[in-house]
Amino acid sequence: MGVVVIYGLNRFVTRPYTSNAAEEIAESQIKATIEKNKTQESSTKEQQEKQKDVKLPTGEATDWNLLLVSPTHPLEVDFSEENFSTLANGMQVDKRIVSSLEQLQTAAADAGYPLVIVSAYRSISYQEQIFQDYLNNWAAQGYTDEEALEKVKETSTEPGFSEHHTGLAIDLVDEDWSNNYPQEILEAGFAETAGGKWLAEHACEYGFILRYPNGKEALTSINFEPWHFRYVGVEHAKYIEAHELTLEEYLDLLNAK
Secondary structure, rough: EEEEEEOOOOOOOEEEEOOOHHHHHHHHHHHHHHHHHHHHHHHHHHHHHHHHHEEEOOOOOHHHHHOEEEEOOOOOOOOOHHHHHHEOOEEEEHHHHHHHHHHHHHHHHHHOOOOOEEEEEOHHHHHHHHHHHHHHHHHHOOOHHHHHHHHHHHOOOOOOHHHHHOOOOOEOOOOOOOOHOOOOOOOHHHHHHHHHHHHHHHHHHHOOEEEEEOOOOHOOOOOEEEEEEOOHHHOOOOOEEEEEEEEOHHHHHHHHH
């Protein structure tokens, strides 16, 4: 510490002493950090622009990984059990996406956001069961049949119309949210968490898209679900995310080729 004497006062006032060399080093470090951040931001923007310039990937709307199941496109018959693999938590997914899912889980854990699979494959018959349970719950609270149906459809899809029937859709959150969620484990607030943001940004690198994005409800007929991810393949996923498309919009582009 340097000592500064102030004459006329019966005391010493001290302040940190910093040499000119130290000040120059500190200033240099600050400038270097600013430049590094600018470079990273520029690199990210360049990568995004490059992705947008990529030609429309090869594919057909009838490909297994691009199958559309939605409130306007029902799946009439369940797939064979042979199509699915059972995960460590007992849930099932299409066996063709297991490796991609495991890679996504590993990457998320490495980034500090270990994932929790809340829901995966659901058969049409099982969807009928849980859908009826939800209806009964609202009816028990005094809602009419029509009112109960509307309430259930806010958060659940009618049997035959759910992507979960394909085994290509998974509901994901990170462990922090799973352990500390405020009211419901599947709610829009997850989008504002660090884990939710990481998933939204990086899932496409492993072939998954955020299936029901915010502001696209008129196209998907499903409310914003920051936890619902759908496998489509890496090339398709990167194109969809780079161009901020829904699966519906993307399939329209493929069909128009």
